[in-house]
Amino acid sequence: MARKPKPSEQRATRARARPKPGRNHYKLTDAQRAEIVTRLALYDSVGDITAELNAQGVDITRQAVSQYNPDNNIRLAQQWRELFFKTREQWAAEIMAEPIAQRAFRLRRLGKIHEAAMQRGAYVIAASMLEQAAKEVGNVYSNVLKTQASGKVDHTHKIEEVTPEERRNMLSDRLKEAMEAARNKAQKAAPTTH
Template identity: 40%
Template sequence: MAALKNEVKSFIVQALACFDTPSQVVDAVKNEYGVVVTRQQVETHDPTKSAGKGLAAKWVTLFHDTRKRFREETAEIPIANRAYRLRALGRMAEKAENMKNMALTAQLLEQAAKEVGDVYVNRQTKNENPHDNLAPIRVQVDVVDARKPDAEP
């Protein structure tokens, strides 16, 4: 396992911080720098894994800073926003319905319901059948004597 230049190490740490898999990073390093590294070698640059527990402090700091920035920037990507996705699904469902493509319309509506979360389920809520939700007002218990009518008590 050859020693890597700081530029390559930095690339590996940043790629891992952006949730790339070790296999993806191996391919990216080969394409970008022409350097062949193993998945195990890449894993040693991830401080969240046991293989990366001995990683130098500067690389750990770079990893955490990159991951924080990546998560913050992800929130700015429109498709990462639920409202954006729902609006797009709404436009697609409307277009599919206008084209009389009911199967696609149903799929898009299902996807939108799942996107909202816990809406695409088959169960009744309390308001759907109010008679099932009433507390009993009166309970009557009839005691029946199971003995023969001519038997003495």
């Protein structure tokens, strides 16, 4: 014979079944999930995606949106993982198909602008085109680091020549490198137990 639950157990069960007040427990449709995954793959920010979904009447948190990024959620369903990486790959291919994304194209254009400026006698513009080309060739607009034979990393950028967004990216990369180095050092220092 089954035991009758105590009143305190009944209250606890009912409390768990009730949604939190003020929260619309909205279940996302597959189309909404696909939109989130696609936008994350296209580097849209979690905040922007959350704000737009909330404006559409979907009650979702930033944490819930970020769980559709396979980098943040190893348990993400395979269909969403595949959509994410397929979209990211297509996006990268489209970007590289744009001529302006290619360094050689930009250098040719800068060369044409330089020649036109020289013919018109606009030496200030011609000089700025030379400077722009030098920065382009010198990887000022990329996040390339030079490693010397001694293993020392030489950060080739001057802070004045880098935009605030590039500075943030450089700092992020340096922090990731430092975190990885600390992790490796901790793993080497940790005693192995078998």
